[in-house]
Amino acid sequence: MPKISNKGLEMPESPIRKLVPFAEAASKKGRKIYQLNIGQPDIKTPEAALDAVRNHNIEVLSYSHSAGFDSYREKLAGYYQKSSLPVNKEDIIITTGGSEALLFAMGSITDPGDEVIIPEPFYANYNGFATASGVKIRAIQSSIDNNFALPPISEFEKLISEKTKAIVLCNPGNPTGYLYTKDEVQQLADLALKHDLFIISDEVYREFAYEGAEHHSIMSIPELAENAIMVDSVSKRYSMCGARIGCLVSKNTEVIATAMKFAQARLSPPTFAQIASEAALDTPQSYFDDVIEQYTFRRNLLVDGLEKIEGVKVAKPKGAFYCIAELPIEDADDFAKWLLEDFEDDNETIMVAPAAGFYSTPNTGKNQVRIAYVLKKENLERAIEILEKALKQYKLQK
Incomplete structure (x- = not known):
């Protein structure tokens, strides 16, 4: 057999x-x-998203560009710019959920046997994405006693070797709900710059911050432009988990060019779901x-x-x-x-x-x-x- x-x-x-x-x-x-x-x-789910699909007069359900609709990427860049993130449509690849964006990121920056450092507990599928990519996770434990705050940077530094390619972060965190402070995000940025590492920041819950707390994106740090890769999704933001639309965002042109090859290999993200996701961007505050x-x-x-x-x-x-x-x-x-x-x-x-x-x-x-x-x-x-x-x-x- x-x-x-x-x-x-x-x-x-x-x-x-x-x-x-x-x-x-x-x-x-x-x-x-x-x-x-x-x-x-x-x-x-916002009615605007559902109506965009209900009322569309498509006669041929065709492929989109491998990077996603140009109009959607333009509008999505505008959404990030409203949060003072310097993102242009050329920095965005639309993916089939945030999951595909994570796989594209791992595939673009790692080789089998490489390592990524992740504070744990972390989104369970990171284990699966790492296995699929032949990558080893080096975990640093955070503690329930301090609400799973970022562990000391010294603990990250102990794990860095010639095999280390990236630090992976989920902010706000799944499964912990921890929202990293501006200082914690900056500490990770400084470490990535010191050791020439990527930071893959999973920010699919970026809209969900409570009691006046502010979300600090890895994309907001100018000096980290070549090292930062952001993963995002419409799933939670607009209660559209079934749409399976996400994106990979980076100012690093080599990362985007490499990820595009993975995007071309899977042809295109889903058409109707992109229509709904683009319309969802009109959702009022x-x-x-x-x-x-x-x-x-x-x-x-x-x-x-x-x-x-x-x-x-x-x-x-x-x-x-x-x-x-x-x-x-x-x-x-x-x-x-x-x-x-x-x-x-x-x-x-x-x-x-x-x-x-x-x-x-x-x-x-x-x-x-x-x-x-x-x-x-x-x-x-x-x-x-x-x-x-x-x-x-x-x-x-x-």
Whole structure:
């Protein structure tokens, strides 16, 4: 029998989606599941985006330019310029989601055996992207005790070798919700310049900053122009996860030229989704004001509720819409499966994402879960209630 590749065997499962079969089985039993495991917003997609697709009179659904529609890139550059980022349309390649932008970035700047440094916990699919690219992740642990703030720069410097090509950052963070300060971003920029490294900054949650906090983009540092690669997406900003439209942004012309070869190899990003994404850029600020108000409320509701549960420790996020909670258990994977297979409260249960999959260091985060606060008030309150009851019952059974 032909053999599967080592790369394929080493590809990690998604900690967010690997429990889906258990959830499907629970649903077939008639059980209601409150999904805290995935960042699928319930906020409505802007009507402008939906109308642009509904009302379009396309007769031939054709390819676009490999870099994406010229009109969309021009308009997107204008969006960044409003945030004082010096981005022009020539600096942008439209991608099939932020995921493809990350793969293009890794493919453009690394070779098999190279290394990237990432503060952990980090977006779980970075593990998969690194495996697909033949790249090794060198992780630096951040701590729930200080809300997962940037670890000391000295710890990054210890890991830098001739194989190091980049530092990867998610700002605001998924799964932690940590929003890096201007000083922290500058420290990383200074380190990248000192050692001639790239910084890949995943900024797909850039609109989600709470309590007046400001998002500081890696693209805002002029001296880092040749070293900075930004990844972005419409998925969360406009509640358009299914559109699968993202972008790679860099002032480095060699990076863009190289990434374009990857873009040409996959032909083009999806046409209808680009139409919707371009129209979404007309979304008024009032939409975002309402969204931020809603998520701030949900965050406070979740964090306050979790802090009242005995033995639970939670980091308070300042951005995105996730938090990491440390539970009074030993194995969150086992607990998450048990919630779906064996537990119910009035025929209801919850689905969480075990946090170990958001680390690359083995046996780390085993008692932690990522929770996405994307549910409306009454559902979030019920989910917290279920979690408290489940923890008590789980400990009795174990």
